[in-house]
Each structure stands twice: as structure tokens, then as C-alpha cells.
Amino acid sequence: MKVISQFLRFDGGDIINEKLLEVKDVCKYFEVKRGYKEPQYVKAVNHVSFEINKGETLGLVGESGCGKSSLGRTLLRIYEPTSGSIKYRGDEITHLSKHRLLPYRKKIQMIFQDPYASLNARLTVGEIIAEPMVIHKMYNPKHRIERVQELLKTVGLKPDHIRRYPHEFSGGQRQRIGIARTLALDPEFIVCDEPISALDVSIQAQVINLLEKIQAERGISYLFIAHDLGMVKHISHRIGVMYLGHIVEMGPSNEIYRAPYHPYTKALLSAEPIPDPKSARTKKRILLEGEIPSPINPPKGCPFVTRCPYAMEDCQVAMPNSYKFGDRLVACFLYSPRRLRQRENFSIEPLLNKKQED
Amino acid sequence: MSLLEINNLTTQFKTNQGTVSALRDVSYQVEAGEVLGIVGESGSGKSVGMLTLMGLLASNGRVTSGTIKFDGEDISPSNLDSKKKRNDYENKMRALRGNKMSMIFQDPMTFLNPVLKIGIQMTEGILAHTKCTKAEARKRAVELMKQVGIPSPKNRFEQYPFEFSGGMRQRIIIAIALACNPKLIIADEPTTALDVTVQAQILELIKKITKDTGTAVIMITHDLGVVATLCDRIAIMYGGKIVEEGTTDEIFYKSKHPYTEGLLKSINNSEKDTSEPLIPIPGTPPDLLNLPKGCAFMARCPYTMKICKAQQPVTTKYSKTHSCSCWLYCMDESYITVS
Ligand SMILES: Nc1ncnc2c1ncn2[C@@H]1O[C@H](COP(=O)(O)OP(=O)(O)OP(=O)(O)O)[C@@H](O)[C@H]1O
Ligand SMILES: Nc1ncnc2c1ncn2[C@@H]1O[C@H](COP(=O)(O)OP(=O)(O)OP(=O)(O)O)[C@@H](O)[C@H]1O
Ligand code: SF4
Numbered sequence: 001m002k003v004i005s006q007f008l009r010f011d012g013g014d015i016i017n018e019k020l021l022e023v024k025d026v027c028k029y030f031e032v033k034r035g036y037k038e039p040q041y042v043k044a045v046n047h048v049s050f051e052i053n054k055g056e057t058l059g060l061v062g063e064s065g066c067g068k069s070s071l072g073r074t075l076l077r078i079y080e081p082t083s084g085s086i087k088y089r090g091d092e093i094t095h096l097s098k099h100r101l102l103p104y105r106k107k108i109q110m111i112f113q114d115p116y117a118s119l120n121a122r123l124t125v126g127e128i129i130a131e132p133m134v135i136h137k138m139y140n141p142k143h144r145i146e147r148v149q150e151l152l153k154t155v156g157l158k159p160d161h162i163r164r165y166p167h168e169f170s171g172g173q174r175q176r177i178g179i180a181r182t183l184a185l186d187p188e189f190i191v192c193d194e195p196i197s198a199l200d201v202s203i204q205a206q207v208i209n210l211l212e213k214i215q216a217e218r219g220i221s222y223l224f225i226a227h228d229l230g231m232v233k234h235i236s237h238r239i240g241v242m243y244l245g246h247i248v249e250m251g252p253s254n255e256i257y258r259a260p261y262h263p264y265t266k267a268l269l270s271a272e273p274i275p276d277p278k279s280a281r282t283k284k285r286i287l288l289e290g291e292i293p294s295p296i297n298p299p300k301g302c303p304f305v306t307r308c309p310y311a312m313e314d315c316q317v318a319m320p321n322s323y324k325f326g327d328r329l330v331a332c333f334l335y336s337p338r339r340l341r342q343r344e345n346f347s348i349e350p351l352l353n354k355k356q357e358d
Numbered sequence: 359m360s361l362l363e364i365n366n367l368t369t370q371f372k373t374n375q376g377t378v379s380a381l382r383d384v385s386y387q388v389e390a391g392e393v394l395g396i397v398g399e400s401g402s403g404k405s406v407g408m409l410t411l412m413g414l415l416a417s418n419g420r421v422t423s424g425t426i427k428f429d430g431e432d433i434s435p436s437n438l439d440s441k442k443k444r445n446d447y448e449n450k451m452r453a454l455r456g457n458k459m460s461m462i463f464q465d466p467m468t469f470l471n472p473v474l475k476i477g478i479q480m481t482e483g484i485l486a487h488t489k490c491t492k493a494e495a496r497k498r499a500v501e502l503m504k505q506v507g508i509p510s511p512k513n514r515f516e517q518y519p520f521e522f523s524g525g526m527r528q529r530i531i532i533a534i535a536l537a538c539n540p541k542l543i544i545a546d547e548p549t550t551a552l553d554v555t556v557q558a559q560i561l562e563l564i565k566k567i568t569k570d571t572g573t574a575v576i577m578i579t580h581d582l583g584v585v586a587t588l589c590d591r592i593a594i595m596y597g598g599k600i601v602e603e604g605t606t607d608e609i610f611y612k613s614k615h616p617y618t619e620g621l622l623k624s625i626n627n628s629e630k631d632t633s634e635p636l637i638p639i640p641g642t643p644p645d646l647l648n649l650p651k652g653c654a655f656m657a658r659c660p661y662t663m664k665i666c667k668a669q670q671p672v673t674t675k676y677s678k679t680h681s682c683s684c685w686l687y688c689m690d691e692s693y694i695t696v697s
């Protein structure tokens with residue numbers, strides 16, 4: 001396999017069956033001490049496993065606070081994983097020292113959720129974008145300036161913005177500065193943490209097309225975190241759905257959108273606001289009721305049990321396994337072999353409609 | 359009388375490269391109980407418009423003209439030429455902000471104090487603007503946290519902002535904005551950091567508040583899905599100006615302006631096939647330091663005509679609620695003043 005992959009050339013947007021990142025059983029717990037005798041833990045990321053191939057985009061969606069950013073940061077070792085293993089191109093990087101991690105830092109980059117906090121206010125835009133190249137001693141100063149100007153153009157800004165300061169730009173413009181900075185090092189893998197939520201739709205489309213173009217040209221892989229389901233579907237080959245620190249469903253993006261399996265995925269997809277006033281007025285949403293669980297004190301069984309319309313007795317006591325169907329994984333007892341034998345097929349739609357009618 | 363009347367508002371920033379015209383001659387009204395959506399490209403002046411309204415402009419900003427009337431009171435930020443006028447204005451705004459008029463910011467961390475516990479930040483505003491005891495303020499704060507969907511609010515009370523996820527911080531800010539039952543809520547991208555299930559809850563919550571209390575909302579957003587779901591009327595901004603305004607249906611189904619047209623075309627939702635490429639509006643936003651003499655959309659517009667280069671387009675009305683500034687729709691030559 002290794003030998004063959006050397007001969008596989010990357011051309012135009014195909015995924016190459018070569019694992020770039022392998023994540024196994026990764027956990028990230030944060031300690032909260034305040035006022036309690038025993039330290040308590042926020043289980044932000046809880047036994048998460050997945051792989052990302054070269055040239056592939058894995059989309060990550062889920063409720064706010066479910067641990068998406070924490071997962072992204074743990075992969076980059078911005079946060080130290082509590083347990084589990086992270087492999088990059090087959091190399092174990094979970095416990096590498098800061099110094100030995102350096103070459104990987106260059107290859108693995110992050111575009112941040114917050115365009116305000118992530119830019120140094122005292123530097124000019126040119127200095128901000130050039131900074132990573134300076135740190136990693138890439139190019140000579142003249143070449144660097146050319147590259148900064150080129151990058152500014154790539155992200156839809158003007159080359160002469162180079163001498164301006166971040167506060168002179170709007171939120172969306174700052175996010176594009178952040179993207180230009182990330183691209184400066186020619187990374188192989190980028191964690192995009194809501195890179196487009198601060199941008200308006202017409203620019204979002206530009207940035208998504210830009211990210212796709214870069215991927216097609218250079219075979220970069222992305223972990224793409226966003227709330228905009230339409231955009232996640234557009235850019236991702238596969239999607240992982242997270243809930244309370246767990247990945248509850250994973251599979252090819254078109255299939256998940258066409259036929260979501262997990263009850264949470266169903267609710268999530270039904271909540272997407274439709275950019276059309278007439279259908280927005282008539283659209284039926286699965287409004288989730290019940291207590292939103294706290295990651296400090298998660299439910300004993302299935303993480304979704306407090307709000308799931310299908311919750312059964314098993315769900316209160318035990319954590320469902322991940323059941324595999326072809327390329328798809330779903331962690332829900334409704335898809336256990338026993339339950340599936342009772343139902344004709346995968347569909348749980350009838351139950352759902354009945355719920356909405358009462 | 360409208361709750362809010364804004365006329366000919368113009369805001370500029372002095373920078374070492376020259377004057378940035380961030381807001382140019384903007385006028386609109388907001389009625390009690392209505393939700394007005396303001397949509398526009400990044401950098402089009404949406405946030406500056408709201409900061410001007412709230413009297414929170416950065417020190418290099420100046421309002422060169424325009425009037426603002428809110429709830430019968432004149433709060434125009436222009437012509438503050440004497441110290442007394444400036445002081446009066448500041449005092450008026452301080453009493454209004456966080457009380458009758460509250461704002462939900464685009465970025466939660468510019469608003470929350472990182473070293474203060476969430477609970478203290480929440481009760482602060484309640485204590486400042488209403489007569490109540492600490493215990494009552496605390497009760498109200500916990501109630502608000504529940505309303506916006508924060509799990510175990512009592513425990514969260516003692517935590518610091520960094521221990522909250524991005525979306526949870528935003529929900530706290532929404533809760534703070536609701537604390538004093540305002541007449542107008544200005545929401546600058548309040549749900550971009552939220553996932554769609556929570557977003558749907560928050561939009562329902564905003565709808566309910568406007569219906570129950572008659573609170574008006576100005577909703578700044580990029581998300582046309584949010585606009586379609588929530589807003590009664592929409593104003594489209596481009597290059598510091600409102601280029602089209604109408605009811606939600608007029609904008610979505612009868613849009614006139616080429617920029618609006620481009621915006622609607624670039625919409626992507628999950629019902630679309632992934633292999634279809636997205637259609638962005640080509641080109642870059644106008645340079646506000648160096649605006650063209652004519653229409654600001656000129657460089658990116660597929661319909662540009664000679665007149666567009668020479669003169670600012672005039673505003674044409676199509677219905678009581680629908681208007682658009684573009685030469686394409688102004689076939690009346692008497693408006694043309696250049697030759
Ligand atoms: N540095 C930290 N210390 C303590 N708790 C934290 C820290 N960072 C995150 N958390 C907690 O971990 C959980 C997951 O947070 P995270 O920021 O990963 O969520 P998210 O999925 O990115 O949410 P959002 O969509 O709102 O950005 C939350 O409960 C949050 O309060
Ligand atoms: N303090 C300032 N000094 C100089 N220019 C400024 C200042 N604040 C804003 N601007 C400029 O004013 C214009 C409008 O900015 P504004 O923040 O209102 O954009 P916006 O429409 O809210 O965009 P976004 O959707 O990205 O938030 C931008 O071009 C910005 O660069
Ligand atoms: S395991 Fe049970 S509670 Fe969890 S999602 Fe499935 S049906 Fe719902």
C-alpha cells in the first residue's frame with residue numbers, strides 16, 4: 001500500500017487513499033475546581049476516533065459547546081489530549097515534545113473561529129501575514145512581500161492593504177487576513193474552525209470556492225467546522241456529527257443529508273433555516289425539548305437521551321455502540337441488530353411523523 | 359410615529375490613509391414590534407451604522423450629518439459642536455443603552471469581561487437599570503439563562519467567560535440584552551456562532567419577544583436563511599448605502615438591484631447538489647477611501663451603463679415599502695444632472 005501510494009499522483013480534487021491523520025479514542029477533559037471539594041471535569045471530547053485522507057475534507061457539525069473547537073485544538077496539540085492517540089502520516093504525534101513537534105506545526109494549521117482575537121492589533125496586515133514565514137525562516141524579505149501581496153489577492157483583499165492595521169477592517173475582512181496568514185506556510189492539513197461564519201454569503205462562496213481550489217491544486221486536507229449545514233455539505237466529502245463530546249454519526253456527506261440516521265442528526269438537519277420566506281413559513285422543525293445536558297455531568301447512557309424523542313430504557317443505562325453500515329457509522333440503539341430486525345428498514349420516519357401529529 | 363427614525367446619516371473615519379466613508383446618507387425607520395433585517399457585504403457599514411446609532415463609535419469616527427429620533431426623543435449624534443451638547447448627548451445615550459435600547463454584539467468577547475464571573479456580569483445591568491435586590495437580580499439572571507438554553511445555569515453562574523464555548527457566550531449576551539425589557543434590540547450577527555438547533559430556538563425566542571412585548575429588533579446578518587425566517591422587512595447595504603429596501607417577500611421574490619440579485623444567487627443550502635459550484639459575486643468590495651463618483655457597485659455589476667460611472671443612482675419606489683437605487687430602473691431622464 002505504502003509503495004503504491006508513491007506512484008499515485010494527486011490530480012484535481014480526488015481523494016487519495018492515503019491516511020493523513022488517524023485519531024483514536026481521543027479524550028479532552030478540562031478540570032473545573034471552583035467551590036467543590038472534588039475536582040470536576042468538563043468532558044469536552046469523549047473517545048473520538050476518525051481518519052482523514054489526503055485531499056479529503058471532513059466536516060464537523062454539532063451543537064454549540066459540543067466540543068468541536070476543543071477537538072480541533074487537541075488535534076493541533078494546542079490543547080494536550082487527556083488520552084488517546086493522534087497519528088500524522090503514520091507518525092505518533094500525541095506526546096511529542098514542543099521541539100520535535102515543530103516540523104508538524106508547519107504542516108498542520110488552523111483558521112480560527114474568532115477573527116478579532118486571533119490577529120495581533122499592533123502589527124500591520126503585511127506583518128501579520130508574513131509572521132509565520134519569518135518564524136519558519138521561509139523566503140527572503142523581498143519575496144515575502146510579494147507572497148503577502150499575492151495571498152491578499154487570493155483572499156479577495158487589495159495588495160495595498162498591506163500597511164493597514166486590523167482595527168481598520170470589518171469582521172469579515174479580518175477573517176480573510178487570518179486565512180491568508182494560514183496559507184502562507186503551505187500547510188497540508190488545516191483545521192477550519194468556523195472560517196466563514198463571520199463572512200457574508202457572497203464572500204462565503206468566494207472563500208469556499210477558494211478553499212476548494214487550494215485543495216484541488218495542492219491536495220490539502222481540511223477538518224471543516226461550521227454551523228452552516230449547506231456550506232458544510234458543499235465542501236465536505238464526509239461529515240461527522242458531534243453531540244456532547246461524542247461523534248454520534250459519520251458518513252459521506254450527501255448520504256447523511258439525504259437520509260440522516262441518528263435522531264440528533266435528524267433534528268439538526270430539520271432546524272436549518274431556509275433562505276426562502278415561503279418555505280420558511282411552512283417548514284416543520286423537530287424542536288428538541290428536554291433538559292440540555294451539561295458536559296460536567298453528562299447522562300449515564302446515551303448522551304442524547306434527555307432530549308431524544310425515541311429514548312428507550314436501554315438508552316438510560318448504557319452507551320450505544322457505533323454500528324457500521326457500509327461507509328456509515330451511527331451510535332444509537334435504534335440501529336442495533338435487535339432493533340433493526342424488528343423494523344423493515346432503516347427508516348424511522350413513521351415514528352417521527354406520529355410524534356409530530358400528537 | 360415610528361419607534362426609530364433615521365435620516366441622512368453619514369459617518370466617516372479619519373485614518374492615516376485618508377477619510378473612510380463608512381456610512382453615506384442612510385435613512386430608514388423601524389416600527390414597534392417589527393424585525394428589520396440589515397443585510398450586506400462584509401465592510402458595507404452595517405456595524406458602523408449600529409455603533410453610530412448607539413453612540414459607540416471609535417474615537418477616529420465622526421458623524422458628519424443626519425438625525426436620529428428614538429421613542430420620541432432626539433438622539434442625533436451630528437452637530438455636537440459645543441461641550442454641553444456633547445455631554446447632554448452622552449448622558450442621554452448612557453441612560454438608554456442596556457435599558458430601552460440594547461445591543462447584541464458580533465463578537466461576544468469584546469463585550470464580556472474575561473476576568474469577571476458570568477453571574478456578576480449578568481446581574482450588573484439588571485441592578486443598574488432596575489430597582490431590585492441582589493437576590494432578585496440573581497433570580498432573574500438564572501431565569502434568563504434558562505430562557506436562552508444554558509444548561510445547569512446555577513453552576514454556570516460562578517464560571518468565567520473562557521470556560522464557555524463560543525455559542526454559549528453568545529447566549530449569555532442575548533440574555534443580558536433581554537434583561538431590562540428593551541424597546542429596541544440591535545442584534546449584530548447574533549446567531550452566526552450558534553448551531554442551527556440553538557439558532558432556531560433563539561430565533562423563536564426573538565419572535566416571541568417581539569410579539570409579546572412589542573420590542574423591535576434590528577437584525578444584522580449575512581445569513582439569508584435567518585432573514586427569511588425572522589424578518590418582516592429587509593434593507594440591503596452596499597458600500598455604506600442602503601441600495602434596496604422592502605418587505606421580506608419583495609426582496610426575495612421581486613428584487614431589483616443587481617447586488618441583491620447576486621446575493622440571492624450565491625445562496626447555498628443543503629438541498630442543493632454539492633457538485634454544483636457556488637456562484638459568488640465576482641470582484642472585491644469597493645474601497646471606502648476612494649469611492650467612485652457614480653454607483654459603488656459599478657466595478658462588479660454585469661449591467662453597468664455610462665450613467666452609472668458619472669452619477670450616483672437615484673432611488674425609485676415600487677410600492678409603499680419597496681425601493682431601490684439603481685439606474686437600471688430609473689428611466690426618467692430628468693434625474694440625470696450630468697451630461
Ligand atoms: N479552556 C477551557 N477550560 C474549561 N472548559 C472549556 C475550555 N474550553 C472549552 N471548554 C468547555 O468545553 C466544552 C466544549 O467547548 P468547545 O469550545 O469545544 O465547543 P464548540 O463545539 O466549539 O462550541 P461552539 O460551536 O459554540 O464554538 C464547553 O462546555 C466549554 O465550556
Ligand atoms: N475605527 C475605524 N477606523 C477606520 N475604518 C473603520 C473603522 N471602523 C470601521 N471602519 C471601516 O468601515 C467600513 C465598514 O465597517 P463595518 O464594521 O461597519 O462593516 P460590516 O458591514 O459590519 O462588515 P462585517 O459584516 O464584516 O462585520 C469598513 O470598510 C471598515 O474598514
Ligand atoms: S441511543 Fe436512544 S437516546 Fe440515544 S439517540 Fe438512540 S434512541 Fe435516542
Ligand code: SF4
Pocket residue numbers: 615616617653654655656659660661662663666671683684685686
Ligand atoms: S446603478 Fe448601474 S452599476 Fe449600479 S447597480 Fe445599477 S446598473 Fe449596476
Ligand SMILES: [Mg+2]
Pocket residue numbers: 068069070113193523524
Ligand atoms: Mg467552537
Ligand SMILES: [Mg+2]
Pocket residue numbers: 170171404405406464546
Ligand atoms: Mg460587522
